[in-house]
Amino acid sequence: MKVYKFGGASVKDASAFRNLASIVRTQGGERQLLLVVSAMGKTTNALEQVMDLAYQQKDFQQEYTQLKDYHTGVLQELFPQQHPAHERQEHLLRLLLQDLQSMDPSGEYDQLYDQIVSYGELLSSSILHYFLQEQGLQNKWVDSRKYIRTDSSWREAKVDWVSTERQIKQDLPAVLEQELVVTQGFLGGTPEGRTTTLGREGSDFSAAIFAYGLDATEMCIWKDVEGLLNADPKYFPDTVRYAEISYQETVEMAYYGASVIHPKTIKPLANKQIPLHVKSFLNPTGAGTKIYNCRFDKLAPAYIIKENQCLVSFAVKDFTFVSEKNLSTIFGVLSELRIKINLMQNSAISFSICTDFHAERLHRLMQRLHDQFVIHYNTNLRLFTIKNYTTESITKLMDAKEILLEQRTRTTFQFVSK
Ligand SMILES: Nc1ncnc2c1ncn2[C@@H]1O[C@H](COP(=O)(O)OP(=O)(O)O)[C@@H](O)[C@H]1O
Numbered sequence: 001m002k003v004y005k006f007g008g009a010s011v012k013d014a015s016a017f018r019n020l021a022s023i024v025r026t027q028g029g030e031r032q033l034l035l036v037v038s039a040m041g042k043t044t045n046a047l048e049q050v051m052d053l054a055y056q057q058k059d060f061q062q063e064y065t066q067l068k069d070y071h072t073g074v075l076q077e078l079f080p081q082q083h084p085a086h087e088r089q090e091h092l093l094r095l096l097l098q099d100l101q102s103m104d105p106s107g108e109y110d111q112l113y114d115q116i117v118s119y120g121e122l123l124s125s126s127i128l129h130y131f132l133q134e135q136g137l138q139n140k141w142v143d144s145r146k147y148i149r150t151d152s153s154w155r156e157a158k159v160d161w162v163s164t165e166r167q168i169k170q171d172l173p174a175v176l177e178q179e180l181v182v183t184q185g186f187l188g189g190t191p192e193g194r195t196t197t198l199g200r201e202g203s204d205f206s207a208a209i210f211a212y213g214l215d216a217t218e219m220c221i222w223k224d225v226e227g228l229l230n231a232d233p234k235y236f237p238d239t240v241r242y243a244e245i246s247y248q249e250t251v252e253m254a255y256y257g258a259s260v261i262h263p264k265t266i267k268p269l270a271n272k273q274i275p276l277h278v279k280s281f282l283n284p285t286g287a288g289t290k291i292y293n294c295r296f297d298k299l300a301p302a303y304i305i306k307e308n309q310c311l312v313s314f315a316v317k318d319f320t321f322v323s324e325k326n327l328s329t330i331f332g333v334l335s336e337l338r339i340k341i342n343l344m345q346n347s348a349i350s351f352s353i354c355t356d357f358h359a360e361r362l363h364r365l366m367q368r369l370h371d372q373f374v375i376h377y378n379t380n381l382r383l384f385t386i387k388n389y390t391t392e393s394i395t396k397l398m399d400a401k402e403i404l405l406e407q408r409t410r411t412t413f414q415f416v417s418k
């Protein structure tokens with residue numbers, strides 16, 4: 001039993017869908033394969049925009065039309081004739097429009113967000129279902145919201161592993177005996193049937209949840225790169241591919257910001273020792289990377305850049321030292337506001353954190369803590385990490401940058417810079 005995950009780039013246009021079908025045919029076998037698909041291209045960003053406009057009761061017609069035209073254009077290319085795929089797509093687009101038009105501006109933003117952005121995956125997976133079918137690849141479309149059971153932490157829902165595994169095992173293995181399964185990444189559902197999302201770029205994680213529930217023999221995520229590289233090729237010209245690497249190394253790279261794999265993906269796979277392959281949909285027969293329970297002593301240094309960072313410092317007002325009590329107050333508010341710390345440092349009278357920039361959360365943080373602390377912050381920063389660093393790698397990366405904060409452990413070197 002295998003699980004394949006195809007991200008936005010692998011379904012960004014009609015020829016990408018054709019390429020995907022060819023990968024499934026040549027690599028996947030016709031049964032015992034579950035496909036998890038993300039929204040087409042940058043659809044989730046577009047849906048976020050439409051959502052914001054509708055929530056603010058602004059005109060969203062132009063943005064909605066763009067989204068509609070994009071999907072209709074791709075479907076038209078794949079199915080130039082009349083086909084049930086068109087009706088299904090029109091139905092979904094009509095529901096999206098109705099939800100946008102009836103948006104309650106006093107409703108809870110995050111909950112409404114999940115109901116709207118989920119259309120991206122519903123649309124892409126229904127195109128994929130019909131297209132594979134048309135290509136002779138018999139498959140069943142299943143609604144991942146009925147399988148991945150979550151709580152109602154909107155936009156970053158927590159998985160109920162026990163009932164999710166039970167749901168998956170209940171009927172999917174039998175279906176997979178007969179045909180392929182096509183489902184959505186990124187989405188979950190509460191026991192009451194509300195749609196949740198698992199966090200941006202969460203489709204890798206969805207695939208891992210299905211792999212876990214199915215006790216899959218392997219999972220493969222198909223990307224536009226040759227595998228897991230020692231740096232993002234969009235920033236670094238000379239990268240090397242890791243042919244094999246451990247779960248531990250990978251989870252750390254993902255945690256520090258290597259955006260090729262969602263950080264939550266590894267744990268469910270490692271728990272059941274399911275190997276994860278990262279392969280290129282542009283070169284499907286390439287070796288890619290195998291991530292599993294292994295150990296290598298000498299790995300090429302990995303360079304990771306996290307963009308759009310914010311450095312916040314909290315100083316006590318009366319020149320007393322930062323105490324555990326102060327820290328506990330700060331951590332309490334950070335946790336409540338769901339602000340994640342990417343790096344932290346303590347000095348005598350101040351405490352600093354580096355976090356993803358989120359204007360609204362930062363504003364609320366200041367409101368909550370400005371009585372007790374003097375708070376300063378810098379935005380538009382980048383967090384650089386080198387795993388398995390060498391002296392040369394540090395020199396190369398720091399090269400004339402203005403450093404605001406720096407930290408190193410035995411294996412990892414990090415700094416925040418402009
Ligand atoms: N260490 C890395 N190795 C490979 N790719 C990386 C790495 N770090 C970042 N990336 C980026 O991840 C991208 C692929 O991930 P992503 O865009 O999320 O795929 P998808 O949305 O199709 O699932 C690559 O195009 C590359 O720019």
Ligand SMILES: N[C@@H](CC(=O)OP(=O)(O)O)C(=O)O
Nearest residue numbers: 007008038044200201202203
């Ligand atoms: N479509 C969602 C989920 C996802 O994982 O997408 P991708 O696989 O394209 O990163 C997002 O953009 O956040």
